Amino acid sequence: MSERIQQALTAFEKSLDRRLLAALEVCARCGICAESCHVFAAEPDFRNAPAAKAEAVRRFYRRLHDPIGRLFPWWVGAKDLTEADLEELAEIAFGACTLCRRCTMNCPMGVDTALIMRATRAMLTAAGKAPEMLTQLADAAIAREENLEFFREFYIDQIRELERELQEQTGDPDARIPVEKAGAEILYVALSGAHTILPAAVLFHAVGADWTLSMFEAANYGYFLADLQRARAIARRIVDEARRLGVKEIILAECGHAYTVLRWEAPNWFEDFPFRVRSIIEAAAEWIQQGRLPLDPSANPEPVTYHDSCNLGRNGGLLEEPRIILRAVVQDFREMSPNRAENFCCGGGAGLVAVPEWYEKRMRAGRRKVEQIRQTGARIVAASCDNCRLQLGDLNDYYGLGIRVSGLIDLVVNAYLAARRMKATAPAAPVRVSVQELI
Numbered sequence: 081m082s083e084r085i086q087q088a089l090t091a092f093e094k095s096l097d098r099r100l101l102a103a104l105e106v107c108a109r110c111g112i113c114a115e116s117c118h119v120f121a122a123e124p125d126f127r128n129a130p131a132a133k134a135e136a137v138r139r140f141y142r143r144l145h146d147p148i149g150r151l152f153p154w155w156v157g158a159k160d161l162t163e164a165d166l167e168e169l170a171e172i173a174f175g176a177c178t179l180c181r182r183c184t185m186n187c188p189m190g191v192d193t194a195l196i197m198r199a200t201r202a203m204l205t206a207a208g209k210a211p212e213m214l215t216q217l218a219d220a221a222i223a224r225e226e227n228l229e230f231f232r233e234f235y236i237d238q239i240r241e242l243e244r245e246l247q248e249q250t251g252d253p254d255a256r257i258p259v260e261k262a263g264a265e266i267l268y269v270a271l272s273g274a275h276t277i278l279p280a281a282v283l284f285h286a287v288g289a290d291w292t293l294s295m296f297e298a299a300n301y302g303y304f305l306a307d308l309q310r311a312r313a314i315a316r317r318i319v320d321e322a323r324r325l326g327v328k329e330i331i332l333a334e335c336g337h338a339y340t341v342l343r344w345e346a347p348n349w350f351e352d353f354p355f356r357v358r359s360i361i362e363a364a365a366e367w368i369q370q371g372r373l374p375l376d377p378s379a380n381p382e383p384v385t386y387h388d389s390c391n392l393g394r395n396g397g398l399l400e401e402p403r404i405i406l407r408a409v410v411q412d413f414r415e416m417s418p419n420r421a422e423n424f425c426c427g428g429g430a431g432l433v434a435v436p437e438w439y440e441k442r443m444r445a446g447r448r449k450v451e452q453i454r455q456t457g458a459r460i461v462a463a464s465c466d467n468c469r470l471q472l473g474d475l476n477d478y479y480g481l482g483i484r485v486s487g488l489i490d491l492v493v494n495a496y497l498a499a500r501r502m503k504a505t506a507p508a509a510p511v512r513v514s515v516q517e518l519i
């Protein structure tokens with residue numbers, strides 16, 4: 081057995097908890113899951129069916145753990161793991177599965193194929209067979225912490241530039257984008273780029289929130305690699321910063337996997353985790369319901385549909401918040417079908433969108449999403465996850481959809497700024513003068 085195979089199997093064995101064992105053992109081979117997978121729906125090849133993807137893993141699992149598979153491997157389709165299998169598994173677990181869990185929801189036995197694919201990713205990462213781009217991005221995030229001073233000045237300059245835009249948009253020369261403000265109530269964790277900082281800053285300013293940015297962004301490529309060590313190292317930077325600044329709450333930018341990591345995984349990874357974690361869409365929905373944001377939906381007159389991110393929606397439970405927002409900020413909201421927990425993945429999740437050589441693959445995998453969008457007749461597709469937005473933008477170009485892709489928070493900001501402008505230009509209320517004053 082080669083060293084690489086040994087590394088792969090050691091990592092696989094480490095992942096074998098009760099949940100994974102159940103997923104590997106209970107498949108009834110009914111095939112019901114096939115149609116639920118967007119990869120299969122786009123390319124109905126048997127190898128794209130969730131059960132077939134999992135079977136590629138079960139083959140060597142049975143060889144190791146099934147008594148019959150050990151003695152008579154041919155009888156139960158068991159076989160030793162080989163170098164060629166690792167290549168095939170990399171195509172499957174990284175290239176043909178976005179870990180969306182739609183198949184799990186539709187499986188009568190509840191087989192969690194995404195869990196099997198995640199364990200396979202962990203195994204491939206340990207064996208050096210993960211996509212290079214994902215590994216580089218994860219390592220770059222860890223290196224940023226080690227070279228923080230090198231980035232600081234440049235980052236602060238960029239933030240001051242955005243602050244000037246914030247002051248222009250809000251008409252408030254005192255509007256600020258605080259960075260590393262000790263004692264702030266909220267740590268807002270953005271993504272790389274102004275598009276997740278400025279719109280959020282407008283809303284924080286609108287509701288008078290006590291907030292701050294830190295030097296770290298929300299993306300976690302270690303999670304895509306299913307590399308617990310890297311994923312924790314990247315998440316720990318944010319948790320340490322939240323503790324150091326003494327915040328009460330972490331609010332995350334519109335990002336699906338960052339929500340999964342910090343909302344659901346990180347509280348189990350770190351003992352001292354005394355924060356509430358929310359997506360900015362939860363906060364925005366609450367502010368809207370509390371009447372804290374004046375809104376003018378006529379600022380968003382075109383038909384809008386919403387793409388439910390798998391991480392936020394099906395797997396994170398944020399199904400109604402986006403709809404509370406959309407009903408308040410756009411004039412014509414149209415649901416995709418199916419939607420909410422049954423929505424199809426866009427085809428770019430779980431890191432696929434970051435790997436250039438998988439461009440054609442993810443364009444094919446997005447066909448089902450393209451059909452869903454076309455059926456709505458919408459001109460704008462709102463999405464609350466940066467990966468989804470990138471994929472939807474690429475699908476738009478590739479299939480000539482003629483749509484515009486927008487973040488939810490951008491639509492809220494449009495409606496908010498329009499309401500402010502309307503208030504500023506509204507004629508002043510008539511002055512009431514009493515009869516006594518006139519005499």
Ligand code: SF4
Pocket residue numbers: 106107108109110111112113114130131186187188189190191193
């Ligand atoms: S994973 Fe579930 S739906 Fe798919 S073949 Fe197995 S039992 Fe059937």
Ligand code: SF4
Pocket residue numbers: 116117118119129130133176177178179180181182183184193194197425
């Ligand atoms: S998790 Fe999603 S992409 Fe992966 S097999 Fe299941 S439905 Fe397909």
